[in-house]
Amino acid sequence: GMLVIEEFFDVWTGGKVSFDYHLFFDKYWEEDIENTIKRDYNHPSLIMWSIGNEITWGAGIDVNDRDSYSNIYSWCRCLSEKVKTVDSTRPVTSAFCAIPSELINRSSLEDGNIVVTMLHPEEVDPANDKWGEVTEIFFEPLDVAGYNYKVGRYSYDSVRFPNRIICGTETHPYTLFKNWTETVKNPNVIGDFVWTAIDYLGEAGIGRFWLDENEMRMFGGEFPWLLANCGDVDICGEKRPQSYYRDIIWGSRRDPYIAILPPNLYGKKLYIRAWGWEPVERSYTFPGCEGMPVIVYVYADADEVELFINGRSLGRKTSGFNTQFKTTYDATYEPGVIEVVAYKNGKEIGRDRIESASEPVSIKLLPDRDIISSSYNDLCYIKIIAVDKNGKEVPYADNRITVEVDGAGEFVVLGTADPLSTELFVNRERKLYKGKALAIVKSIGEKGEISFKAKGEGLEGAQIAIKCI
Template identity: 30%
Template sequence: MHLPKRFLPFVAAGFIALAGANAAEAPIRERIAFNADWRFTKADAGPAPAAGAATPAAQPGFDDAAWRKLALPHDWGIEGPFRQEYPNDTGKLPWWGVAWYRKHFTLPAADAGRRIYLDIDGAMSNAQVWINGRHVGGWPYGYASWRVDLTAHVKPGGANVVAVRLDNPPASSRWYPGGGMYRNVWLVKTAPVHVAQYGTFVTTPVVTQASATVNIDVTVDNRGAATEVQAATEIYALDAAGKRSGQPVARKEPAAPAKAPAGAQVQLSQALAVANPRLWSTASPQRYVAVTTITDKGRLVDVVETPFGIRTIAFDAARGFLLNGSRLTINGVCQHHDLGALGAAINTRALERQLEILREMGVNAIRTSHNPPAPELLELTDRMGFVVVAEAFDTWGIGKTPNDYHLHFDKWHEKDLRAMIRRDRNHPSVIAWSIGNEIVEQGHPEGWKVAARLSEIARGEDRTRPTTAAYNHVGSGYNGFQGAVDVFGYNYKPHEYRNFHEHAPHIPLLGSETASTVSSRGEYFFPVGDDQSKGLANFQVSSYDLSAPPWASPPDKEFRGQDDNPFVAGEFVWTGFDYLGEPTPYNNDATNLLNFTDPAQRQRMAKELESLKKISVPSRSSYFGIVDLAGFRKDRFYLYQARWRPELPMAHLLPHWNWPERAGQVTPVHLYTSGDEAELFLNGKSLGRKQRGPHEYRLRWDDVVYQPGTLRAVSYRNGKPWAEDTVRTTGAAAKLLLSADRQALRADGDDLSFVTVTIADRDGLPVPRTANRVTFSLTGPGEIVATDNGDPTSFESFQSPRRNAFNGLALAIVRPRPGQAGKMVLTATAEGLGSAQVALESKAP
């Protein structure tokens, strides 16, 4: 059955409707953003209810007029205040507690007879939902996406109230989790017969240059009377913006009607052929969309669109990871879910900016540590061309903190794992399902059986991708865990790659978490040495990139481990960006003891942790990031760029060259370059030409004696000039420079501009080691939503319009007001440095 044009679906205002003659009728399916006009209180409005019990704040007549008005997504924890007495491993922010959200809304009378659902992409945590005073469900896992059915208790044509109670317990996370309805919420309306939530699954079992077989499995949910249903599908190519281009490239007419009993689900399957397919890859992320129509006894009742990609993936024990038949070395990073100064509240532009910065470094892969990601991340990785290992859990049945996920594992692990896979299995960027991270069960004789069970669940939902896990115990490679997953992941074990491969030559191997080097942007401590436990001072870490916790290492050791063992598929560095919480090495988290199996190491680490508990640790965020919390590149960025983008002519010198107190003292100089040799000059005098030898990933001049002036490096490749870098002793701070990552914005209330302020001398050179206090102000239809500087020890509110620069840099984040187009001007001022401005403009979306 080929539908006439008047039945072809189109996307408008966030929902699928019918065009032409049916325009006046109710849309077939609506998916409406449900984020506006919520009321919120960070307090328990009544006693903790038993599941399904009546509670005052859930009742439609409850007076919430005094509650705060806000829009979702919302993270209450990021609003602070910072407190020294709060746990620094979770950011010293108040993310725990009980809170309520309520929303008043009216449904059109025309919605009578339709199914009404509330889809919540994520709520932190232990959510319970009521509609008009009736309990309709909930979900404990704060990272899960889930749905509740409002149909039985909602009032079409009348007023309705949805109430959500969250209970985020303390001691339930090892990092900053955020608190609140921190991901998007949707109101979904369908006919009684409709495609179920996550009810389409697209696979491409056969792919050649000439043709690709596209299989589509559709789950139809019948919430009406017994009937017969059919499905038809058209496939379109998508352009770079995600819009359909041209005519359908494939079409499948419906098969014979299938019986759909009342209150049951029915599975429909179709196979289509796409000629000359455009393959999805990291270099060219080509995508398609399957438009599936469902008819009920010939009457159109639902239309769904499923974006997907055509590609082949495989992990090979000898060749690593293969994308479309060719090896793709995984140059990956691990990412926590917070967005720095914005907290855990999801923002697509902030995620996109992170990915843009990581791509500049050469990143092609993301591991979602240690939980299911926001849907928007995978939409971006599909579009931008990153591969993803999606991770489900940080704990199984044995906890790492008193109130973490282990309390829910027995009852909820299967629901949570299936929900993640069903939601995300159409994303071409997802290449593996990780069932756990550094789980405590590694040391238990029967622990591998849990891994095997989780892998079995994952394969039951999706056999097109392998399972994996991140193991931090050497023994997990030999005690049964290695056979419970399809791809074995080692955390911090480059020295073990060869042994594992010789023991299990048939199992693909991945560096699932690597390096964990720590550094603070722009901080350098002397003397400089290769003892990775050194380089710490003033609750900062030296940026010579030689410091790491006992279980970890500088990047160079991991590079060597992979170069010596090319069968390893690649690595996921801990981490791409700094994140809130876990300020190793300045934390006092006893869970770090889990990283040590040797009793002597555990005993030594326990003593160190005990000593840290006796002092107040002024650290809010991690030091692991290759990029700091504000999005400013650390020196390590260029070490990875040199390795991961070898064809890019680049050179990066460190440290800066403003050291008046070090005149006449040895001040080592390092160079990160994609060249193979380089010559260093100080004030025009050569300090020697060095060639990079085997297993050397940086060039070092360790005996440079400081004198002010100009430090210049010229790198070579195959004997020819390749790239240069220069650092100079600057003048005193004299002015501010402003630079916006984007000046044209959408007036949709979500778009952002990230504006960097640089402290500069009169010649415009950045002045390191400056900490001038900067005040931001904005005119026009927008607001400054956050500021930061990347300093892990800064406890100024992220919402403050004032911020000290940290080593010469600070950041302001500007958001246009929804629906208000116009020009905006951001001004930065600092005493003695005058002011600087940058013009922005918001336009109607």
């Protein structure tokens, strides 16, 4: 199931942008808390209330202010007490990030040809622990302390604040191994939330990679960057490689997982923010790159893994905890089948394989449901996939497609996970991205069938019917 922490506010009296909620906070905070709790109180998945996220970040808040109307310590106590008068059954938290004085000394991490930049400071200087002083007061009225990008404090704070219950409310994707290792090791930490699960529009390009070291100084990407590009799941609902790595670290996937750094990136220094991920692909189809070197990543919870290309072994390598569940192979790209076998105690425990595709020839449609409600606005999500003559997905296809909707429904949107696309989601035409697109149709209050057609340049079209009952 799903456990939910519901958050009331992103700002209190200090605004992060000119026209955000801080303009209305003083008038409506109490009413909004009451109405939100009354609306959602009976949801069994709701385990905790949050009164704010990073309320000091970019809001001009002075953490040394303990006397004025805007001081965060009085407001934290006031908001927490208000929540508990309405719902005394659930704990209350708030997420706190680095304070400005800490951000002077951001660090970088080199991992092979990957350079992770602008990491938040996590190590503790006991002689100058300003963050500890601030949060000692701030977290006092709360049941759970929300730590944003403070994994390095978990062990230290278990001693300094032995009664503090910690939740990793935001952590970096790239440091997942450390995040989860520290979470499991420290009984004072109840869980870990990555930023972020599903990609989104906004904070454009924070999860990008680039080849220019100077470009890393920018927080986001310049136009046409549109998506954050940092989700474990893309905006079309497809799991990305880092999500499968997370499954393995969590112990929920037994089979290994193959991802490949494309040939055009081999041997190059790749710069990413810690919200990003190594720019690997779930693909073994690189037309025109035959004979070029590639790096094959294997994510596995195993003693050893063995990689095969077209049946030829590239040898066994150590895997598992000691390699942070990542093993890499240098290989030469040759179309065909790439396969990995994982071993524990000398016995095979799982395998994974990718097969090269040929050129795209047709469209395959995969609706999430064949039957939806005829009541107005029930949705059906339809994957649009380019496939080759053998029905294999073609991950490099970028054909332009057009969709048509008739019958007892209406077109809503057509999109892809392309973080740089300037195409409108409300258009019925766009290019595929990595061989895929996603369309959404809705019911209009009539019983019958929705007819959905997709056609593409150089591709045989496809059609499906969705029943509205």
